[in-house]
Amino acid sequence: MQPIIKIEGVSKTYASGFNALKSIDLEIRRGEIFALLGPNGAGKTTLISIICGIVNASSGRVLADGVDIVGDYRQARSLIGLVPQELTTDAFESVWDTVSFSRGLFGKPANPAYIEKVLRQLSLWDKRHSKMLALSGGMKRRVMIAKALSHEPRILFLDEPTAGVDVELRRDMWEMVRGLRDNGVTVILTTHYIEEAEEMADRIGVINKGELILVEEKATLMQQLGQKQLHLLLQTPLPALPPSLSQYNLYLSEDGSQLTYTFDAHQETSGIAELLSGLSEQGIALKDLQSQQSSLEEIFVSLVHSPEEPQ
Template sequence: MTDAIAIERLEKTYASGFQALKPVDLAVRRGEIFALLGPNGAGKTTLISIVCGIVNPTGGRVLVEGHDILRQARVTRALIGLVPQELTTDSFESVIATVTFSRGLFGKPADPAHIERVLRDLSLWDKRDTQIRYLSGGMKRRVLIAKALSHEPKILFLDEPTAGVDVELRRDMWEIVRDLKRKGVTVVLTTHYIQEAEEMADRIGVMSRGELLVVDEKANLMRRLGRKTLILRLAEPLAALPPALSAYDLTLTEEGRTLTHAYAATEDRPPVGPLLADLGSAGVVVGDVETRQSSLEDIFVDLVHGGDAPDSAPTTQEAAA
């Protein structure tokens, strides 16, 4: 099956000489929700802008539904809808005029029924005659989505759709995106809210400094790169780790009140039984045992900064052996 988007060795060096994209390869599958994560300046908007035909690549190629974005630009642009990162919405035009005009830009014949459906889906129908400059920030974002959907694209790009948006609207957005997926639309979104990617995405790509560091199914990513920490809460604080326990990779934390052992999520849990027995022989009494699993956010921080991921809230509470 043809991928929705096939990106091969894509590069971008801006006129300033800054290389925003090192060669990037990525295939976005039809019908999936793909989340692109990365810190500020990673190259997410650059990548999206190239696929959408707004920025010219300096190397590589991109196929949209099998069509080359440079040689068949008219075809590929019509297949794509873009909700840009920046809001440019001080317009004097009404909502309905703006969205109707957007459809016309793609050379699609007028279809008032479609425009009505889009505006109703986005709860904008009641505001259809309002000038855009009088809408709230959240409503303006909805208008951007309506514009992007006006010409019935097969692929929708959402560049930080929920930046600065309240919790309720964020949840609405998620529902809108899921609904689009149900209708067969491929969605590529960027976000700084890891929870959003965790909630929505089928697959996740992490970018940093113009490179795509990993691309994987969300669940695989958690399994492959996640880490677990075994935490032993001690009945009495310890001043130092007893030498008899040096064979175990343990760290004394929380002012001697806990012993921790970090291991890869793909590894088996360390042998808790023998460990507890050895602790007992050394006179250390363990009050409680739990296991923590690193979150997607920990994995992200780890990937991007190459540092140690902090432990997240406990997700599993496992009894000692």
């Protein structure tokens, strides 16, 4: 299937000489939720701005559903909805007028039934006559999403969509974004909430210092790069780690009451079986054990920081 967004060799160097993006190649699949992760200044917003036609690339090209965003800007832009980080709306307009006006900017004929559908989908119907200045930050964020959806785009960009939103509303918005994906909208989001990507994304891209350093299925990424730990609580504390167990990546707690075994998530569990057998041979009895896998946040930090850099 043809990707809905194809980015080929996109670079961006500003007049100051700052190289914000370095030859980015990326394909985003139709109907997926793609999370773009990276620290502040990594190039996330610059890349989104280029795809949406707000910033001109220094080199390379972008196709939106096969349409060149420079060669046929109007058609390409009509396929894309963008929810920026900033909440920019007319404070004295009603929710209904704000969303309807946004639809008109794209040359779409009035369609009250569709606007109603979007507002209901975003739990904004009861607020349709409210002035923007009377809304909470979370509700204003929902209106921004409604504006981005007003012209029926096939692609939706969410730039830090839940910034400043409380935890409960954030989870409501996650559910809403999954619903958009289920209705055929391709969603690309940038976020610094790692749990947001872990919760929603089908695939994850990591960008750092203007370079796309990794693109992978979320599940595969966590399996291949994640570390697992097995915590073994001992019935009787050990004074030191027995030499016969030195072949394992084991750490003995200061009080000698717990062993921690670290291994790669993609490894088979045969190593654990051997370790448990070795403990039994040494007469080391266990009180309890539990496993723990690296979070996406830990994987992300390990990717964007070199060993000599502070984390």
